[in-house]
Amino acid sequence: MNNPLTEKLFELLKQVSGFIYPNEIEVHWGILVVVYPYLTGLVAGAFILASLVKVFNVKEVQPAYRLALLTALAFLLIAPLPLLLHLGHPERSYEIFLNPNFTSAMAMFGFVYAWYLMVVLVLEIWFTYRKDMILWSQKERFLMRWIHKTISLFSKDVSEKGAEFDKKMVRGITIIGIPSAFLLHGYVGFIFGSIKANPWWSSVLMPIVFLFSAIVSGIALVILLYMVITPLRGEKIDIKCVDKMASFLFYAVIVDFSLEMLDFIHRLYESEESIKILGELVMNRLFISLGVIQVLLGMLIPLALMVAIKLFRFDEELRKLLYFVSAILIQLGIFATRWNVVVGGQMFSKSFRGLTVYKMELGGVEGFLMTLVLLILPLVTLAILIKILPPWDSAKADSVEGGPGYQKLATD
Amino acid sequence: MERRRFLGRFFANVAAVTAVSGFFRRSFAGSKDYDPTKHYYGMGIQVDKCIGCGRCVEACKAENSVPKEPFFFRTWVERYIIKKNGEVTVQNIDSRIEKSNETFAEKDILRSFFVPKLCNQCENPPCVQVCPVGATFKTEDGVILVDDERCIGCRYCIQACPYGARYLHPEKEVADKCTFCYHRITKGMLPACVEVCPTQARIFGDVKSTASPLTRFKRMNKLHVLKPSLNTEPKVSYSGLDGEVR
Numbered sequence: 244m245n246n247p248l249t250e251k252l253f254e255l256l257k258q259v260s261g262f263i264y265p266n267e268i269e270v271h272w273g274i275l276v277v278v279y280p281y282l283t284g285l286v287a288g289a290f291i292l293a294s295l296v297k298v299f300n301v302k303e304v305q306p307a308y309r310l311a312l313l314t315a316l317a318f319l320l321i322a323p324l325p326l327l328l329h330l331g332h333p334e335r336s337y338e339i340f341l342n343p344n345f346t347s348a349m350a351m352f353g354f355v356y357a358w359y360l361m362v363v364l365v366l367e368i369w370f371t372y373r374k375d376m377i378l379w380s381q382k383e384r385f386l387m388r389w390i391h392k393t394i395s396l397f398s399k400d401v402s403e404k405g406a407e408f409d410k411k412m413v414r415g416i417t418i419i420g421i422p423s424a425f426l427l428h429g430y431v432g433f434i435f436g437s438i439k440a441n442p443w444w445s446s447v448l449m450p451i452v453f454l455f456s457a458i459v460s461g462i463a464l465v466i467l468l469y470m471v472i473t474p475l476r477g478e479k480i481d482i483k484c485v486d487k488m489a490s491f492l493f494y495a496v497i498v499d500f501s502l503e504m505l506d507f508i509h510r511l512y513e514s515e516e517s518i519k520i521l522g523e524l525v526m527n528r529l530f531i532s533l534g535v536i537q538v539l540l541g542m543l544i545p546l547a548l549m550v551a552i553k554l555f556r557f558d559e560e561l562r563k564l565l566y567f568v569s570a571i572l573i574q575l576g577i578f579a580t581r582w583n584v585v586v587g588g589q590m591f592s593k594s595f596r597g598l599t600v601y602k603m604e605l606g607g608v609e610g611f612l613m614t615l616v617l618l619i620l621p622l623v624t625l626a627i628l629i630k631i632l633p634p635w636d637s638a639k640a641d642s643v644e645g646g647p648g649y650q651k652l653a654t655d
Numbered sequence: 656m657e658r659r660r661f662l663g664r665f666f667a668n669v670a671a672v673t674a675v676s677g678f679f680r681r682s683f684a685g686s687k688d689y690d691p692t693k694h695y696y697g698m699g700i701q702v703d704k705c706i707g708c709g710r711c712v713e714a715c716k717a718e719n720s721v722p723k724e725p726f727f728f729r730t731w732v733e734r735y736i737i738k739k740n741g742e743v744t745v746q747n748i749d750s751r752i753e754k755s756n757e758t759f760a761e762k763d764i765l766r767s768f769f770v771p772k773l774c775n776q777c778e779n780p781p782c783v784q785v786c787p788v789g790a791t792f793k794t795e796d797g798v799i800l801v802d803d804e805r806c807i808g809c810r811y812c813i814q815a816c817p818y819g820a821r822y823l824h825p826e827k828e829v830a831d832k833c834t835f836c837y838h839r840i841t842k843g844m845l846p847a848c849v850e851v852c853p854t855q856a857r858i859f860g861d862v863k864s865t866a867s868p869l870t871r872f873k874r875m876n877k878l879h880v881l882k883p884s885l886n887t888e889p890k891v892s893y894s895g896l897d898g899e900v901r
Contacts, residue, residue, distance in 0.1 A: 248825055249724045256725075256752070262733075262745035264772075264819025268726045271810040271823065331808015331828030338788040338807055349811050350787035439885055440781060440817035593819055594901045596745055 251602070260527075261597025270589045270601040273609045275325040278617050280431045280453065281581045282322040285621075287428035287454070288461010289315040290364070290420060292488065297417040303487035309371065309634030310472070311465045316364050317625035323356065325617050328608050348434045359427045363420040369394075370412045372632050377401050390631060428457040435584060442517035443524070443588040448506050455499040460577035462492045463570040468625075470567055476635070482559050489566050493549045496573070500542050520595040528590040528598055533583045541576010545569035683800055684841040691795035696835055697862045697890040698849070699872040700771055702897070704856035707732055707748050707769035711848035711857065718836060718847035725751040727822045729833040730773035730848050735899055739765045743899050770900050771857060773848070774799060774820040774833035775881060775889030782812035782821065782832075791830065797862075797890060798837055803829040817882050835859070862890070 252268050259268065293311035295301040304311075327333050343350035376395035380388045429450040435441075436449025446452075466488050473480045510518065525533060548569045552562055586601050604610040684691065715721060715730045725747070736744045736759055746757065748769070780799050782791050790805035791812050801812075806829035813821045813830060824831040836846035840859070844850070849859040860869025876894035882901065883889075893900075 246825065249722075249726065252724065252726045262747075265725060265728050265731050265747045265749070266813075266819045266822040269823065271813050326809075329809075331810075331823060332806065335788075335805070335807045338790075338805060342788050342805075344786055344789040346784045347787045347811070349785065349809065352787070434811075438781075438785075438815055440815055589814075593817055594745070596743075596901070 255600050255602065258600045259597060261592070262594060263592035263597045263599050264594055267589075267592050267599055270586065270599065272585050272589060273329075273601065274586075274603050274611070274614050275329040275609055275617070277578070277581045277585045278325040278614055279322060280428075280585070281460070281578055282318050282325070282617075282621065283431055284428055284453065284457035284460050284577065284581070285464050286315045286319045286322060286359075286461070287424040287457040288459065288463075289318070289465050290424045290461070291458050292462045292465050292491065294417045294421050294424075295491065297414050298421065301487060303483050306481045306484045306635075307465055307469045307488065309632075310469060310629075311461075312364070312368050312371065313628045313632060313634055314465055314468060314625055315461075316368060317628055318621040319356075319360055319364060320624055321617065321621040324620070326352075328613070348430065348437055351430060355427055355430050359423050363416060363423045367413055367416040367420060368632070369396075370409045370416065373398055373409055374401055374406050376632075387631075394631075425454055428454050435588065440593060441588050442515065443521060443591070444584070446506060448502060448509075452499070452502050452506060455495060455502055456577055456580050458495045459492065459499050459573060462488055462495060463573040463577075466492065466566060466570045467574070470563065470570075472629075478635075480563065482562070485563065485566055489549065489552070489569070492570070492573070493546075493553070496542065496546055496549070500546065517595055520591045520598075523598060524587065524591045528600075529583055529587050532579045533587070536579035537576050537583055540572050541579055542573075545572045545576070683794065683837055686842045689841045691841075693863075694796040694861050695863045696776070696797050696840060697860065697869055697892070698773070698776075698835070698846075699858040699860075699869050699876075699878075700891065700893045701856050701858070701872070701876070702768055702770055702893055702895040704854040705732065705769040705771055706854055706856075707734055708853065709748050710851045710853065711771060712749070714847040714851040715833075718839075719834070721831070722825055723751075725749045727825065727831070729820075729831070730771060733770045733772060733900070734767070735770065735897065736767045737765045737897075737899060738763045766897075768895075768897065770893070770896070771848075772818065772820070772881075773891065774816075774835075775818055775887065775891045776833075776835065778888035778890060779886060781815040781817065781885075781887060782830075785811045785815040787811065794837070796841075798835050798840075799832070800834055800837060801830050801832060803827055803831075806830055817885050817887065 248269075255268055289311045292304065293308050293315065296304045296308040327336055330336055339350055340353040343353060373395055376391040377398060378401060380391035380395065383391065432450030432453030435444040435453075436446050438444045466485060469488075470480060470485065510521065545568075548565045551557075552565055557565070589599070590601065591598050603614075606612055709732055712728065712731055715728075716723060719729055721727055721729050732748045734746045734748050736746075738744070738759070740763070744757075744759070746752075776797060776799050778797075780791075780793060783793055783799060786792075786806075787809060788805055788807055790803075790807070791799065791801045793799055803824075808823065808828045808830070810823055810830065813823065816832075821830050821832045823829070836844070836848075839846060845859050846857075849857045858868045858872045860867035860872075862869065864870060872894070873892070878892040878894055879896040880889040880892050881896075
């Protein structure tokens with residue numbers, strides 16, 4: 244057998260340092276499995292930002308509320324794709340739903356995903372937009388009219404009472420949604436944190452670190468999207484909204500950083516059997532992605548920038564610039580975080596005697612180009628969602644007071 | 656009356672479903688008369704007897720159609736060279752890897768030995784715990800198998816195995832591992848690696864039996880298993896195992 248895989252493995256074998264178990268030469272979870280927790284993290288983070296508005300009444304963030312919800316939905320719709328592409332037998336993936344093994348954290352994927360998508364996100368978005376969709380459909384032409392009519396499930400109630408009910412539902416769903424968002428990303432952390440065979444992963448802090456890094460990346464993404472989309476629409480950026488989001492981002496980064504430092508110090512202090520190989524891993528294989536990108540660029544510099552904003556009275560334009568730069572650096576940093584967990588955890592041998600290597604390809608299913616596509620796809624999905632459900636044009640109810648359907652449903 | 660009819664129908668349906676699923680369930684045993692409840696398998700490895708000839712590896716690859724390339728093994732042999740200065744070198748003995756032909760000056764060597772490795776057929780197998788679809792499972796006679804018609808190729812089991820005993824079969828795209836040659840042992844034969852070992856470094860047997868080579872091995876030796884702290888409870892035990900082996 245002389246296929247590209249074995250050729251590649253022969254090449255990699257020359258770069259292995261020390262001893263690895265012979266089966267360990269192939270890195271089994273590559274870039275696609277890095278993309279998956281990155282995407283779900285963005286979903287959980289964006290949702291938690293949105294829920295600040297509804298549950299904790301943070302009014303300043305209201306302008307970004309619907310955008311955050313749609314962002315969460317767009318990324319959630321694409322999130323399973325990298326996993327599916329990565330499977331050896333994607334055509335059997337339905338087995339996870341039909342035939343789940345209840346002791347497997349991964350098997351819970353189907354349930355957590357379905358719960359989050361159907362019960363939390365779709366429902367919350369539906370109640371948020373229901374009245375608007377009815378009002379839009381009354382003024383629209385054929386195609387959009389029917390799209391809105393269909394996704395509003397032909398609801399016709401535009402009464403005050405109905406809107407009040409929507410609000411109540413949204414609040415209720417958000418209250419369920421916060422623990423669900425914790426569950427969604429905490430569970431991804433558990434997939435790694437519960438593997439006792441791998442000392443780089445096996446940590447009770449893993450789900451919590453995942454969660455806070457998710458919140459960090461999600462808020463940073465919504466800030467970026469809001470700051471890019473608003474000027475494109477010819478509107479003015481609401482600096483109070485950005486200030487507030489950045490403030491939450493700042494606290495989330497501090498918690499995330501503290502947790503990661505705690506994990507680091509704890510490992511160093513306990514200094515277990517694996518400490519030597521993990522030290523080599525960090526100093527050799529992960530020096531750039533962990534030391535430089537994740538910690539320095541992705542955390543310390545954005546933290547310094549945000550501290551500077553809090554300490555000095557910068558004018559609006561400079562603040563916007565610094566927020567934007569911080570948010571981009573944080574995205575880079577969190578992607579590196581996912582990389583360091585997923586790929587980093589496979590760069591050392593479970594014999595603790597050697598380091599292996601990972602080479603990403605350019606093309607192919609597990610390649611760089613596919614990764615780019617998978618990272619752009621959620622943005623395309625978001626663009627479509629924004630087209631269908633514009634997050635900023637809340638329709639005015641008074642325009643159809645007493646319109647068709649109003650009377651009938653109001654008396655129900 | 657209504658309830659009785661319902662119950663009758665219910666049980667008829669259950670029986671039908673069971674019969675149908677029984678028909679579709681794959682049998683992994685080599686012989687029809689084989690009763691898995693009467694056996695429980697394990698292996699003993701005498702480190703001091705292994706001469707590192709690698710016949711077990713070749714026999715395994717031939718018997719189980721394991722790809723020839725040196726990245727896919729159901730069993731392999733590690734060579735440990737512990738030098739007087741405390742330096743430890745470990746190699747995978749395989750004629751296809753240049754590195755494993757490396758030689759060392761005799762005067763520098765403190766001690767040296769070979770360690771055959773394979774799936775430990777754990778009593779608490781982490782691979783079975785994590786498999787999302789139950790494609791990898793423990794048989795009644797204690798062997799961990801993979802149903803390659805159900806495995807989705809997610810590779811979680813490979814990550815969960817502390818011993819590096821699993822690989823993804825490059826053609827079948829499913830997880831693959833040592834089965835103790837299940838197709839042979841259920842016919843009363845020995846696993847291929849045990850059969851070909853010229854020094855009887857590998858001893859296969861039934862842990863339930865009172866008079867088997869494995870029982871004798873367990874009675875006559877101080878035993879150890881790999882990575883006991885992980886509580887996987889391996890059914891492969893080693894005599895004369897060095898502390899450097901992980």
